[in-house]
Amino acid sequence: MKHIVVLTGAGMSAESGIKTFRDADGLWEGYDVMEVASPQGFRANPELVLDFYNQRRKQLLEVTPNQAHYDLAQLENDYKVTVITQNIDDLHERAGSTNVIHLHGELFKVRSTFQENDIKEWKADLVLGNTCKNGYQLRPHIVWFGEDVPMIGKAVSICETADILIIIGTSMQVYPAASLIHYIPQNTPIYFVDPKPNITSNKNLTVISEKATIGIGITIKLLKTL
Template identity: 70%
Template sequence: MKKIVVLTGAGMSAESGINTFRDANGLWEGHDVMEVASPEGFKRNPKLVLDFYNQRRRQLLTVKPNSGHKALADLEKKYDITIITQNVDDLHERAGSTDVIHLHGELLKSRSITNENEIYECKNDINVGDLCPNNTQLRPHIVWFGEAVPMLDKAAQITTSADILIIIGTSMQVYPAASLINYVKSGIPIYFIDPKPAINANDFNNLTVIAEKATKGVKILVDNYL
């Protein structure tokens, strides 16, 4: 059974109603990203940061996986699939994908501010004063700017085993996630799905660009290439 590794970004979930990370002027929902997505921002104003993620979490619970998510899950019938996602939502899992690596954390989990390995399921708001069992403040289980990406080594190792690499809905500008394309074996097929592709067919050997949004692009991929 061939090994397919899928790297997904914000464009994968945009058609489900999840807002992309930040707009052209660098703001995220009207906030400077460093105010709501950095350890320094959390120290300065923990209530602002917690409220920001509380809103994102509430929104996530109202949306559903789209046809692109479901099509990737269906591929498990024919292939050994690992999805490596930059997204913090659980839409891949809800669509039925069983092997998902979250590079940037998970919105429906919380963790201790003093121990990144002390992680809890979380579907409700987190407020200032909400403590974990070791009596320290809870925070979203999100990898913020300036923090290590603990799942990166595992993701890189899995990418080296790919027989096919599929990249969907990412600008390929966010590092270290964007570097994963460099870990695939030379000559394997690479498919890049994005309406505004940041790489082109001359950048890599055996690269096929599908310049479409995720839902349409995944259907084209499945119908014509897999």
Template identity: 70%
Template sequence: MKHLVVLTGAGISAESGIKTFRDADGLWEGHDVMEVASPEGFSKNPELVLNFYNERRNQLLTVLPNEAHKALADLESNFKVTIVTQNVDDLHERAGSTEIIHLHGELLKERSSYNEDDIKPCEKDIFLGDLCENGYQMRPHIVWFGEAVPMIDKAITICETADILVIIGTSMQVYPAASLMNFVPQHVPIYYIDPKPAMVNNQRITIIPETATKGVEQLKLLLNKIN
């Protein structure tokens, strides 16, 4: 069974009603991203940051996986599928995908601000004064700007074993995630789904200039021809 590695970004969840990471003006839900997505921002105003992610978490619990999420889960019938996502939502899991690597953390988890390995499930609000067992403030389990990406080495290893690479809904501009394509073997075909693609067609890259839901349907037809 061929190994299909799928790199997903905000574009795949946008059709479920989750806003993309930042707008054209560089703001995320009206905030400068460094205010709400950096250790410095958390140190300066932890209550603002906690409330920001509480709102994101509450929104996540009101949305559902879309047809693109479901179609990727369906591909497990014919391929070994590993999803490497920059998204912090759980829509891939809810759609039925079984192998998912979250590069930038998970919104439905919290962790100690002291010990990054002290991680717990979290579907509730996190408040200032919610402490871990060692007495340190709990925080969202999100990889902020300036922090290490713990899952990147695992993601690199996965990409090195790919027979097919699919990129959906990401501009591949945010590092280190953007570097993952470089670890796929040279002979591996790449399919890129995005309504405003940042790459160009070549012998190796097939561009599908569609939204995630439409693009994944086209992808399934193309994969049927080569599988």
């Protein structure tokens, strides 16, 4: 069974109504990203940061997976599929994908500020005073700017085993995620789905200039010709 590795970014969830800071010149829902997505921002104003993610969590509870999420999940009927996403939502899982790697963390999880591996599921509001078992404040389980990306090593290992690569809704400009394409075995077919692609087709690369819900359908048809 061929192994498809899928790299997804903000464009994957945009059609479900999830906004990203890149939609508005560095602002995320009206906030400077360094205020709400950096260790410095959390130290300076933890209540603001916690409230920001509380609002994002509530938003995520109100949206649903789009057709692109469901189409990717259906690929598991015919292929081994690993989704490596930069998104912090759970829409891939809700659509039925069973093997999802979250590079930048997960909105429905929190972790201890004392021990980063002390992680728990969390769908309610998170406020000052919510602590881990050792009495330390809990924080969103999100990889903020300037922090290490713990899952990048696992993602590299997965990419090295890919028979097919599909990239959906990501500019491939944010590192270290953007470096993953360099670990795909040579001559691996690559499908790049994005309405405004910043890359041109070559021998192994097929560019599909469409939004996710349309582009993944086209990609699936092309897979059948391999």
